[in-house]
Amino acid sequence: MSGHSKWANIKRKKGANDAIRGKIATKIGREITVAVRLGGSDPIGNMRLKLALSKAKANNIPKDNIQRAIQKGLGATEGSSYEELRYEGYGPGGCAVMIDIMTDNRNRTAAEIRHIFSKHGGNLGETGCVNWMFKQTAYFVVDKETYNDGDNLMMLALDAGADDFKEDESYFEIIASPDKFDAISEVLEQNNIQTEEAEVTMLPDTMMKLEGKDATTMQNLLDCLEEHDDVQNVYTNFEVAE
Numbered sequence: 001m002s003g004h005s006k007w008a009n010i011k012r013k014k015g016a017n018d019a020i021r022g023k024i025a026t027k028i029g030r031e032i033t034v035a036v037r038l039g040g041s042d043p044i045g046n047m048r049l050k051l052a053l054s055k056a057k058a059n060n061i062p063k064d065n066i067q068r069a070i071q072k073g074l075g076a077t078e079g080s081s082y083e084e085l086r087y088e089g090y091g092p093g094g095c096a097v098m099i100d101i102m103t104d105n106r107n108r109t110a111a112e113i114r115h116i117f118s119k120h121g122g123n124l125g126e127t128g129c130v131n132w133m134f135k136q137t138a139y140f141v142v143d144k145e146t147y148n149d150g151d152n153l154m155m156l157a158l159d160a161g162a163d164d165f166k167e168d169e170s171y172f173e174i175i176a177s178p179d180k181f182d183a184i185s186e187v188l189e190q191n192n193i194q195t196e197e198a199e200v201t202m203l204p205d206t207m208m209k210l211e212g213k214d215a216t217t218m219q220n221l222l223d224c225l226e227e228h229d230d231v232q233n234v235y236t237n238f239e240v241a242e
Contacts, residue, residue, distance in 0.1 A: 027232055028056050029069040030102055034082055036073025047181070047200075054185075054198055087113055088130045091122040091221050091238065092214040096130035098202060099225060100233040109230045116228065120221035121214075134202040134235055138181040140174040140188070141197035147172075153193065160187040171196070175203070204237035215240045 031052040039046035043053055056066050085101040087110075097117075103109040114124050142153060144167075153172055154165045161180035166173040176184055178200045185198060210218055218238050225234050 023227065023229065024059055025061050025065065026229070027102075028052060028059060028061055029065055030082065031232060032056065032066060032069035033073040034084070034102065036070050037075075041070050041074055051181075051200060058195075058198070085109075086127075086131070087124060088127060089117055089122055089124040090130070091117075091120065091236070092217045093208065093210045095208050095210065095218055095236055095238040096133050096204065097122065097221070097225070097238075098130055098134060098235040099231055101230050102232050103230040112228065113225070113231075116221065116224045120224065121217050122221055131202075133206070133237060134204050136178050137201060137203045138174075138176040138178050138184065139197065139199055139201050139203065140184060140195050142172040142174070142188075142193060143196050144170055144172065146194045156187050156191060156193075157184060160184045201233070202235040204235070206237065207239040208237050209239045211240075 032049065035046060035049035035052050039049060041049070043050040053066065082102045082104055083106055085103065085106065087099045087101060089097050089099075091097050099113065101109055101113070117123050140157075144150075147153065150167055150172055153174075157165055157174045157176075160176075160183045162174050162176040162184060164173075164175040166175070174184060181198075181200055188195060188198075215238075218236075219240065222234055222236060222238070225231050
């Protein structure tokens with residue numbers, strides 16, 4: 001992966017307030033429900049559910065909440081039927097933005113997302129306008145405070161099929177193709193190596209650096225999108241200057 005690390009752009013969110021954490025819990029519960037509806041309640045053979053459960057664990061979602069989301073997916077409880085969409089567009093300076101949506105009202109959500117873009121100097125684009133800039137990737141982050149043997153971690157990751165290994169002052173990053181997610185997860189677990197992030201995500205091929213007002217406006221755009229109830233994931237090639 002070229003350019004600034006993804007983790008450097010998102011680690012600030014770990015200090016999110018209670019309201020944001022509540023939204024995260026709701027979105028993860030929704031993801032578990034949809035994953036179960038599509039692939040069943042057994043995470044073995046249901047990668048999407050496995051990833052959602054991993055997110056739930058990382059965010060300390062109570063077991064009762066997880067079980068309710070699973071039962072909802074199995075049809076044991078009534079609930080909204082969600083439609084999955086992907087929106088693409090541009091932010092200030094032409095930065096690419098791609099959004100995964102889960103909504104029970106497509107028209108309402110489209111209008112609200114379009115308004116957020118417009119308010120922050122961006123615009124929604126046609127399907128396919130930016131997704132070619134991103135690649136689906138298995139992505140792991142390890143905090144050096146919990147594990148600091150970079151040489152051993154790199155060898156474990158590469159032996160398990162990782163494509164790239166990076167580090168900065170505080171974190172190690174492991175990057176691999178999505179089909180290697182399970183193998184790398186298993187190796188890390190076997191060696192008691194905790195991860196700050198473990199997901200299959202969309203990473204940009206190159207980053208776009210913004211400074212000054214454009215950077216501030218772009219960050220505000222991303223914050224508003226991530227706070228929207230129907231937005232599950234936001235991907236961007238935006239990089240803010242240090």
